[in-house]
Amino acid sequence: MSLRTVTPPDPQTLLQGAPPRKRRQLRRAGESYGFLAPTLILLFVLMIVPIVMVIGYSFQDNVILKSSSEFAGADNYVTVLTDPAFWKATGNTVFFSTVSVAVHLVLGLTFAMLLNSPLISVTSRAIFRALYVLPWLFTAAVIAVLWRMLLSPNGIVNFLLNTDVEWLADPQLALGTATFINIWAGYPFFMVSLLAGLQGIPQDLHEAASIDGASQVQRFWNVTIPQLRPIIISLLLLDLIWTSQQFALIWLTTGGGPIDVTEMLSTYTYKLAFANYDFSLAATAAVLILLMSLVLAVLYVRHQKARD
Amino acid sequence: MSTHRRTRSRARLLTGIATAASIIALTACGSGGSASEEAGGDVTIEFAQWWEPELPDGEFRSLIDTFEEENPGITVDLVSGPYASTKEQLFAGAASGTMPDVVGLDGAWVSDFAEQGVIADLTPLLEDAGFDDSQLVSQVKVDDSTYMVPVVNFVYPMFTNDDLLSQAGVSAPPETRTEFSDAAKSISDLDGDASGWVLPLSLEAPNGVQNDVMSWAWASGGTMLKDGQPDLTNDDVTSAVDFIGGMWDDGVIAPGSFTMKEQDKVEEFTNGRVGMMIDSLAHINLIRETNPDLKFSISAVPAADDYTGERGIPYASWGIGVAENSENKDAAAKLVSFLMSEDTNSELSTMANAFPGNTGSVPEFVEDDELFKTAFDIYQAGYPANEFVGLPVAEELMRQLGAQLQSAFDGQQSLSEALEKAQTEWEGEF
Structure with missing residues (x-):
């Protein structure tokens, strides 16, 4: 038996007549947009407007600092793309980013597996986790000052090694040293994320593999890595995007020098804007970096979609 | 739809619009004149x-x-x-x-x-x-x-560490370039890790090119400009840079030059690791507070051996x-x-x-x-000299010359090539 409830007619509706369907739809749409508005406005003001303005600047000359800016077509792009310093900075950025990300992964995974080991007690795990995560807590400025002091020719590293190496000032070593500092600063992000991933792998998978006679190494490659793969790919893409945009650490440790051996796309763009005051060329370099980052971002989004 | 539900729906609509309006209002409040x-x-x-x-x-x-x-x-x-x-x-x-x-x-x-x-x-x-x-x-x-x-x-006079100078057998602060390089060598030859001179050439803060490189040219009445245009390949600048290059080759300059900034320079001097530096007078109290035991003197930046005219002092x-x-x-x-x-x-x-x-x-x-x-007294005996004042993109000019000098000191080119390249780069900025 089913009950039917009859809704009594609304007296106001009876008096005014039913609102037209269109009005109701409009009101619903207005309501939705009202709630979306704060986010849309923020996105528009903080993302769309600056990006469109920068893209606009890249096609003009004498922007910002002079009132006589004029359309320059693709001239700025030709200037930047034919500048050897841009390509040097691109090469340095590729080296810095790929090496940093690769070592971040290896170190992060190693430490995560050590921390996930059943041989370590809960207390020791908490202590080591806090210790290993420390570099992630420091800001780039603190990391830069810290390592500048440690690696100075009279610093503690040279004292301990009994050497007098100019780690950051030697053109042959500076890029490697800056990459090392970035690796130190960034591995905890991988470690923490991968540790969470490791703890989420069902134990019965390992047990099943053991029963099948799989060795530790075989279990690592055939159980652990496939289970972590989605996390690893996300981390790699995110880290590649972040590292390729690293500015503060490079600027505060070497300023892009010695000569141009640690010049990155970020420092190259900064110098164009705030040393040459050529905001048109700086905007052009920024747009080119945006395009490069966009490739990585698209890969990341596609990967995320595939996961969903 | 009941009255209650409709009222709630209106309230939600109004809340949404009010939130949006308040954001716009707040954004608008952010702008305004400076006075x-x-x-x-x-x-x-x-x-x-x-x-x-x-x-x-x-x-x-x-x-x-x-x-x-x-x-x-x-x-x-x-x-x-x-x-x-x-x-x-x-x-x-x-x-x-x-x-x-x-x-x-x-x-x-x-x-x-x-x-x-x-x-x-x-x-x-x-x-x-x-x-x-x-x-x-x-x-x-x-x-x-x-x-x-x-x-x-x-002003930027020369600071000398009295103790290091006397240990090196130098009785008075050097007045000429030859005396300076001799004193720098003697200090570097002492037992210990002290260097004769310190030269900050960081590209992040490239003012070392102005205070520690070009000051040598100005101290001998030299100039890096001709009719307001760059003239880096003239004899004044060439001899000053050659002099610095000579000291670089002699190994009397403190290590780490290429990433060293002004504050690092002061720290090296304050800790007694360098015998001489050219630095701002403003740091006297900082040096005294940080290392009260350090005995140091102030003198004019040494000039070329045969120069007898008024000395330009960087400021x-x-x-x-x-x-x-x-x-x-x-x-x-x-x-x-x-x-x-x-x-x-x-x-x-x-x-x-x-x-x-x-x-x-x-x-x-x-x-x-x-x-x-x-x-x-030094200030009054000479004249304030800083040719970077009033130049376009002055900091970038310093950075360009600094990078070329680094390349020359690293052996990738000669000093004259470095000056020629910097001259070309500077001409592009004027």
Whole structure:
């Protein structure tokens, strides 16, 4: 038996007549947009407007600092793309980013597996986790000052090694040293994320593999890595995007020098804007970096979609 | 739909619209002029500078309080930050037309700001404020208009570590380049890790090119310009750079030059790891406080062996200017006149351990302190020399020359090639 409830007619509706369907739809749409508005406005003001303005600047000359800016077509792009310093900075950025990300992964995974080991007690795990995560807590400025002091020719590293190496000032070593500092600063992000991933792998998978006679190494490659793969790919893409945009650490440790051996796309763009005051060329370099980052971002989004 | 549900639905709609409206309202509140005119004709002017944090706590504010007492109706809002932040803030303000009314200026920025038309010609403003500009030690001009007045000047003499020099058998601070390089070698040859000289060539803060490289040319009456255009390959600059290159090859320069900044240089000297440096007088107290046991002297930067003329001594200034977009230029000019007046300028230069921008002002430390007295004598015996002041993209010029010198010192090119390449790069900027 089913009950039917009859809704009594609304007296106001009876008096005014039913609102037209269109009005109701409009009101619903207005309501939705009202709630979306704060986010849309923020996105528009903080993302769309600056990006469109920068893209606009890249096609003009004498922007910002002079009132006589004029359309320059693709001239700025030709200037930047034919500048050897841009390509040097691109090469340095590729080296810095790929090496940093690769070592971040290896170190992060190693430490995560050590921390996930059943041989370590809960207390020791908490202590080591806090210790290993420390570099992630420091800001780039603190990391830069810290390592500048440690690696100075009279610093503690040279004292301990009994050497007098100019780690950051030697053109042959500076890029490697800056990459090392970035690796130190960034591995905890991988470690923490991968540790969470490791703890989420069902134990019965390992047990099943053991029963099948799989060795530790075989279990690592055939159980652990496939289970972590989605996390690893996300981390790699995110880290590649972040590292390729690293500015503060490079600027505060070497300023892009010695000569141009640690010049990155970020420092190259900064110098164009705030040393040459050529905001048109700086905007052009920024747009080119945006395009490069966009490739990585698209890969990341596609990967995320595939996961969903 | 029941009345209750509809009311709730309306309330949700109104909440959404109200949230959006409040965001728009808040965004709109964020914009506004740099100065404001209040009721009764009172004005508030903004003064952006990096000086307050570099002076003893509260002293600069109390100087400004005196100005406010003398000029009822004018309130000064001090916008203080470190040098680099002030620079970025001013360049952003110049771009957006929201520069503070009165601005602290570095000589290196003047040309760019003047070209943008964001700082005002000070001559008519000071005249209207009743200030006689013949009292000014110097004025920084672009196209014959004064855009900056140096409020106080920091000179860069040579500092020598007395103990290291005497251990190296050098009885007096060197006066010529040969004496200097000999002294540097003797110090470097001592047991221990001390180097003769320190040369900061960081590309992040490239002012070492001005203070530690070009100072050698200026000290011998040299110049890096010809008719206002770059002339880096002339004999003055070439001989100065060759001299530095000789010391580099001799290994008497402290390690780490290529990433060393001014503060690293001072630290190396303060800790007794270098025998000699060219540095700002402003650091005397810092060195004394950090290492009270260090005995050091101040002398003029050594000149070429056969040079007998007046010596140029590098300097840096705390300059002041007025924003073109200021709605209260009269009040701004009054503040500039106040800071440049004889008494205030004496007081400010005493606070800053700098030399005054007013010809009649005498800082107290000149009478109280032997080292400052020596520096003042050096200052008066020579002439202030800093050819980077007023040049376009001055910092970038320093960076370009610095990078070429690094490349030469690293053996990738000769010093003459470095100067030629830097000359070409500089020509592109003028």
